[in-house]
Amino acid sequence: MVIKIVINNKEIQAKKGEILLEIARREGFYVPTLCYLKDKSYPKNPCGICVVEVKGEGIVRSCNYVIEREIEVETDSPQVKNIRKKILENLVANHYGDCKAPCHTPCPGGLNIQGYIGFIAQGDFKASLALIKEKLPIPAVVGRVCPRFCEPVCRRSLVDQPVAINNLKRFVADYCLEHGELPLDLPPLNERRVAVVGAGPAGISCAYFLRLKGYRVTVFDKEEEPGGLLRYGIPSFKLPREVLRKELGNIFNLGIEFQGGKVWGRDFTLRDLKDRGFEAIFLAIGARKERFFGFQGEELAESGFEFLYKFNKELINLKEYEGKKIAILGCSYTALELSRVLRRLGASVSIYYPRSRMEVTIPQREIGYAEKEGVKFIYVTAPWILEKLERGYRVTFVRTSLTEKKEIKPLPETAFEEEFDIVFRAWGEAPSDEFKNFGDLEAELETTAEGIIKVNPQTLETSVRGVFAGGDFAHGAKTVIQAVAAGRKAAQAISAFLEGKPLKKALITVKYDFSRGKRAEEFDSNFLDLFVPEERAQLKERDPVKRIHDFEEVLIGLTEEEAIKEANRCLRCGCLGIHKCDFREIIIKEDVGVSKARKKIKYAIQKSHPLIEVDLNKCIACEKCVRICPYEAIFFRVVNKGTPAEYITFRFTERCVNCGACVDVCPTGSLTKKNLLVPYSRSEAHAVKSVCGYCGVGCNLTVWVKNGTILEVTGRDLPPNYGFTCVKGRFGFEYYKSPERLAYPMIRKDRLREFERVSWDTALEFVAENLMKISQEYGPESLGFLCSARCSNEENYLMQKIARGIFKTNNVDNPARV
């Protein structure tokens, strides 16, 4: 019997006996629930957030409200909202976990660090690299030069030492340079052209992400080889040329054009580029203007930055520096790289720095490497006067102290003199604005008070439409990972610009991100007790005595075993159920913040099930797992639900058949799959329709794929399985990436020989020839063709067609007997 009901003033046809919640969902009204399971019993303590207001009856739960007569319903009246909020606040107060791993937040590149470490822990290095490359196209470079914003916040440092995140990244990058990567899902090139000026990390990253979207990109650079600072600023003992060449080669091979030796302002202007059909331009020429400290005679010193460029272009007479006494003024990256190059050229090198060692803005370990190589550091000492002598230089130094504003205050009374063969200045670099007079469009480019090109911080677009700028050129000298991030951001903005669409804004969810504790002092140490201290993996460092005689790489990467072991040190802070967390979605929708969340661990994490991890600190006691389980394999009790005294007892019984239905139905990260170590969101994965490849039931599956890797498999709510699968359906997909997979055709003339790898052409010709020969010599009846009960219908059809249609034999059979 059809009954008219009204939901939020909209008239709806319902059937008598239907459940109100079902109707609301069917009709597209938002009614949240955390415990409702269609066709299943209700939990003893329902979640209650599916409440709605029925006119004349008041607030009711829609999940068990059966339609008997015409009613009027409101799904989001203030009272409804209020009740929901109260319930959710109670759930929040009992929730203890990290939605996101702490390491994720500070990374300028936005890498899924926990995810790529998770893949390494499983030995899936290629998938790990693909996940990194989603955000960072030059991981072998960054894995060598990153200042590691992530490691200081790594939770593991509360147990022993942080996970060696950057070295793990370097490991997978190097591994894949050697063993190849997973194939990219690359769209064909379209006809829309973008110019990138500057082939440094920002420019290359921008070109890479534009290419992934199908745009035709040309990268211009004033040098003959791409890389910018990476190629000409960083010495090979830190970043081997071969690594750089290979990594950049892989990017340009995707179909990105490189034009070297082309100088902006000399060989082309922005107008020229536009006239040549480039619809958008990304400027990323880096920061090349030397900074000065400001002291008398400073201009007489040689430029450290220029020296490095010349050295890396092999324009330096190497013999010239042997045995020379050299001063470097300043402790920038340039200063350090320079000092270490000069040591290798046989010079004695001192770095003078006006502040203390702790104030150096680059990582302390970089200073350590230089110190080991014999570079002397003189801190709190500033140059005062520089004089050029007939041979060499004389520098007057003064000791320094700090003003109240922490500015450097020279102490003239401490002045002392020192003579050197050569003096370099190396205070760092800043962007230049010399482009202003290159052409008419350039003249329109606005700059800031400091003379840096002005860009919209969201889109990186300059004051000229279609011209974007980023990297060191636009934000001043920063790190490589920041330049990469800028390049990626520009690529997104340029793509939006070309498509005429607004830039998608990232949702800011910090307010709803549960955290076990942001600072060490607010962290519950009982949680840390769950982990056993283990030594952090260290890179092997070549002996300084030997290494200063060559330009080979100083640090030797991790081995496979070391990497896997190190990856397993990760505490896996970030929630591995975040992709299925209805709870999170609902609190965001209902705007319930998580500041009042529990800060103490209440339950030890249960790891005894072979495939499923149980973290009751995240359990909301919806009992979905208990109710979905067809095997009565879960023992579950909750007392004082929804109060601070709530206590949950949960365990798997011996009836468990490991099917995993409970995990997929769990609306939080309380139940997670042990083989899924990558936090992800369902929107960033493809849901591929599949059918189980094991038995003849033919369960419908959804395969969740990201970057060419299967993350997990879930059941589809369709006949014949209606969402259920056995253990093989959900967990039996892993074989596809076994290293034992056959990957190349192989043949041999006789069984005494080993197989040899051949091309498909050779293999198939060999097959065709031999089958033909047998058929001609002994007749078609001497051949047999076996179809497969594991191959598709189409494939089996073709197999029997070859037998019958080509060889004219009915000798076709299949494994139905097995």
Added chain:
Amino acid sequence: MKALDRGAKCIVADPRRIFFAERSNLFLPLRPGSNIPLLNGMAYVIIKEELYDNEFVEKYVENFDSYRHYILSEWDLAKASRYTGLKPFLIEQAAYLYSQAKSALILWGLGVSEHRAGSYTAMAAANLATLCGFWGKPGCGAMPLRGQNNVQGVCDMGGLPYVLPGYQSYLDPTTKLRFQEVWGTSLPDREGKTLPTLLREALSGKVKGLYAMGYDVAMSHGDIGVVWKALSNLEFFVVQDIFMPLSGKYAHVVLPAASVFEKCGTFTNGERRVQLFEKAVSPPGEALPDWLILTKLAQKLGYNWNYQSPAEIAEEIGRVWPAWKGILHSRLKERGIQWPCPEEDHPGTPILFTTGFPKGKIHLAMAKHIPPFEEPTSQYPFLLVTIRRLNHYNVGSMSRRCPSLKKLYSEPIIDINPEDAKEFGIYEGARVRVWNDRGEVIFRAHLEERVPRGQLYTDFHFETALTNLLVSPGLDELMETPEYKVSAVAISLLS
């Protein structure tokens, strides 16, 4: 399971007390190899007590009298009880429970098929359904729970020596013409050979070349010692697979294929439901989908095959087999379709025989009992039954390579009754040797109450324990399925 929740009744016949036995209304722990005595015994009760659907039988059955005579004269309850080891009242109860239901379904697994009388057993089961009129209605019929994901499909597609795709006869002139038109070539008219025959003829030297796609003959066949000899005798042997199969040892060519996640196509499940699977990831290295390998091979053989996608092949199948005409990939994006599906807007056929039977009348088979090829002897006192473990699959090439599944079950185990174990000094986890004249295999022992005395149960999922070496050379009389379920072996503790 849902059906049981809703109150459906369930009879379980299995020598072991399996999971479903707990949930059944009646559990029949029959002796291995006595399926036909049980089914015919039930038929005896149904006929004797006149429990059958008289109207249905009169309307559709052409030889009821002779069948009635056969059952009543040959299969009295005492005999059925003797063979099965079941008390007569249990068989009686089963017959009542089954025949008096409003609707009833007979499901079976390899415990029916993998016997010398496997085919006759299927017929005996179908006879019961016919007697009770359990055809053409929801929740009725008799069907095997198919073991492999596309074993239904491979048979549908003509992967059989005696029929063309769609079980069509190569002797039928209209069919022949249709194929010749679509294929543009003539068809062979001599009946083909089954694999067991091919292997026998390979041994004798008559069969020279074999091409095996996704089928590890050397590991999965029964009595594989003989299979190995046959394969080594081939002049040319091609294997095409996702992992190096055991058969690779005898092969001249190994072709790397894409797995189910790396290609698209359709599988047909045991309910004739054709379902589409889509490509999720790329195959490793240079591996290719099987359809593409075969297409390229045909080109090398000088044929102008030009399939661009499995969807195109599916369309061609619909042209040679009318019941598949409506099975188009574009229609399968959401959910599967059960054939017959003769038109492009046909919804498919969930239930067969709703309006009668293809040949008009049903002929009841005189299902005869054939005892197993082997019986336990004093030398080999145990009856070995091969089974599958939930956590693994068939020859295990896929499931053994899943770390998660391996965690659950990582080595070959043989199940033995605790009393028997005690007698032979075998303890839980002990390494044991199991052997007969055909070979010997090492397992770890598991003491299992559910296993009846005198029987041993194990799988063949592991390359390190080639159980099929021990399997009896017995074959199903009609279909030549190896008798995986009954072999005589001896067991002893490995010191």
